[in-house]
Amino acid sequence: MLDVRGLETTAASEAAVRNFDATMAQYLRFGLDTGDCLKRTLTEDPEMALAHCVKGYFFMLFCVPALTGKARASLEAGRRSVAERGATDRERLHLEALDAWNRGEFEQAVGHLEAILAGHPRDILALKIAHYLYFYLGDNANHRDSIGRALHAWDDTVDGYGYVLGMQAFSLEESGAYAEAERAGRAAVERNPADLWAVHAVAHVMEMQDRRREGIAWIRESEPQLGDCNNFGYHVWWHLALFHLELDEVEPVLRLYDERMRADLSDEYLDICNATSMLWRLEERGVDVGDRWNELAERCEARTSDHQMVFPDVHYMFALAAGGRDAAVERMLDSMRAFAEGSATEQRVMREAGVPIGRAIAHWYRGEYAEVVDVLAPVRYRLPLIGGSHAQRDLFHQVLIAAALASGRHETARALLSERAARKPRNPWTWKRYARALVEFDDDEGAVQARDTAARLLAA
Numbered sequence: 001m002l003d004v005r006g007l008e009t010t011a012a013s014e015a016a017v018r019n020f021d022a023t024m025a026q027y028l029r030f031g032l033d034t035g036d037c038l039k040r041t042l043t044e045d046p047e048m049a050l051a052h053c054v055k056g057y058f059f060m061l062f063c064v065p066a067l068t069g070k071a072r073a074s075l076e077a078g079r080r081s082v083a084e085r086g087a088t089d090r091e092r093l094h095l096e097a098l099d100a101w102n103r104g105e106f107e108q109a110v111g112h113l114e115a116i117l118a119g120h121p122r123d124i125l126a127l128k129i130a131h132y133l134y135f136y137l138g139d140n141a142n143h144r145d146s147i148g149r150a151l152h153a154w155d156d157t158v159d160g161y162g163y164v165l166g167m168q169a170f171s172l173e174e175s176g177a178y179a180e181a182e183r184a185g186r187a188a189v190e191r192n193p194a195d196l197w198a199v200h201a202v203a204h205v206m207e208m209q210d211r212r213r214e215g216i217a218w219i220r221e222s223e224p225q226l227g228d229c230n231n232f233g234y235h236v237w238w239h240l241a242l243f244h245l246e247l248d249e250v251e252p253v254l255r256l257y258d259e260r261m262r263a264d265l266s267d268e269y270l271d272i273c274n275a276t277s278m279l280w281r282l283e284e285r286g287v288d289v290g291d292r293w294n295e296l297a298e299r300c301e302a303r304t305s306d307h308q309m310v311f312p313d314v315h316y317m318f319a320l321a322a323g324g325r326d327a328a329v330e331r332m333l334d335s336m337r338a339f340a341e342g343s344a345t346e347q348r349v350m351r352e353a354g355v356p357i358g359r360a361i362a363h364w365y366r367g368e369y370a371e372v373v374d375v376l377a378p379v380r381y382r383l384p385l386i387g388g389s390h391a392q393r394d395l396f397h398q399v400l401i402a403a404a405l406a407s408g409r410h411e412t413a414r415a416l417l418s419e420r421a422a423r424k425p426r427n428p429w430t431w432k433r434y435a436r437a438l439v440e441f442d443d444d445e446g447a448v449q450a451r452d453t454a455a456r457l458l459a460a
C-alpha cells in the first residue's frame with residue numbers, strides 16, 4: 001500500500017493505511033484524536049508493524065518509565081508482524097529507531113531515522129521523531145539540517161509540507177537564524193493556522209528578540225486552535241505567560257497559570273516543566289505564588305527515579321526543593337548520581353550537566369547562593385546537552401545570575417549581566433539586575449542608565 005505521501009507501507013487493507021495517514025495528520029497538529037486514530041488503524045489491521053511502532057513512539061513521548069515499558073511491548077508486536085508478514089526496509093529501520101530510543105540510545109535512534117530519511121525524505125514520521133530527539137540532544141546543527149536535507153523532496157504538492165516548514169522554522173530559531181525562522185514559520189501558519197508547532201516557532205523568535213507585545217498578539221491570534229489540541233497547548237500558554245511576565249504583568253501570568261497551564265493539574269512532563277519554571281521566575285521577581293508549589297511537589301515525589309530525560313528531571317527537582325520535600329530532594333540527587341554512572345545518552349548528560357544542575361537547585365532553596373554559583377557557573381556552556389529550547393534553558397542562566405547577586409559575587413554578576421545585555425539588549429529583567437550589580441561598584445551613573453533602559457523597554 002502507499003501512504004498519502006507515496007511511501008510503501010505494509011498493511012492488511014487500504015482502510016488501515018488511511019487511518020494511519022489520519023493518525024499522522026492528527027499527531028502533527030497535536031490533535032486530541034491522535035490516539036483514537038491510531039486505535040482505529042490497529043482495529044483495521046491489528047498487525048500493522050508501523051502502527052505498532054508509532055504506538056511505541058507515542059509511549060516514549062510521554063517520558064515516564066511505565067510507558068517506556070509499554071513501548072517495549074509495542075516494539076515486540078511490531079517485530080512479530082515483520083517476522084510473520086515481512087516489511088520494507090523503512091519499516092524495519094523505524095523499529096530499530098524505536099528499539100534504540102527505548103534503550104536510551106538517542107544518537108543511535110536518530111542514526112536509524114537519518115538512514116530512513118536519506119532514501120525516504122518524505123517520511124514525515126521519521127522527520128518529526130528526529131526533530132524531537134535532536135531537540136532533546138541539544139544538537140542544534142542536526143536539528144536544523146535534518147529538515148534541510150529532506151527539503152528537496154517537499155513542496156506544496158506534498159501533503160504535510162506546511163508542517164515541514166513549521167519544523168524548519170523552529171530549528172532555524174534554535175540556531176539563531178531568527179529572520180529565516182520567522183519567514184518559514186509564518187509561511188507554515190498561512191498554509192495551516194492549526195499548525196501550532198509553527199505558531200510556537202514564531203513565538204520563540206519573538207521571545208528571543210524580546211518582542212513581548214507582538215508575541216502576546218501573535219499567540220492570542222491562535223487562541224481558537226489552542227482550544228482544540230492536546231497538552232502542547234499548555235506550553236503555548238506558557239509562552240504567553242512568559243511575554244506577560246517580561247512586561248511585569250503578574251496578574252495575567254497567575255491567571256494563565258491557574259486557568260490554562262495548570263487547568264487540569266496534568267501529570268505530563270512538559271506541563272510540569274512549564275509550571276515549575278514559571279513559578280521560579282515569579283518568585284525570583286518577588287511574587288508570592290501561594291501554595292502552588294505544593295501540588296507540583298506532590299506529583300514529583302513519585303518521580304525521583306524517573307530519569308527518562310535530564311530536562312524534566314531537573315524541573316522536578318525545582319518542585320521538590322521549592323515544596324520543602326527535603327528527603328525527596330536527597331533521594332533524587334542520590335538517584336541522579338547513580339543513574340549518571342551509566343553510558344546511555346541521558347546517563348552521560350546527567351553526569352555532564354544534570355547532577356550539577358540538580359545540586360544547584362537544591363542549594364538555591366537552602367539559601368546557599370554562593371554554592372549555586374560554584375556548581376552552576378562551570379557547566380553553563382554545557383546546558384544545551386540537556387536539550388529543550390533556549391527560552392526554557394534561560395531559567396538556569398537566570399538562576400545563576402540571581403545567585404551571583406544574592407551571594408555578593410558582584411564581579412560574576414556584573415560580567416554575566418554585561419554579557420546578557422549584549423546578547424539580549426531589549427530585555428528589561430537583565431537591565432534591572434544589571435543596575436543592581438553596578439551599584440555595588442559605586443557606578444551610580446551606570447546603574448541609573450540601566451534602570452532607565454529597563455523602564456524605556458517596559459514602556460515601549
Ligand SMILES: [Fe+2]
Pocket residue numbers: 200204235239389391
Ligand atoms: Fe517553547
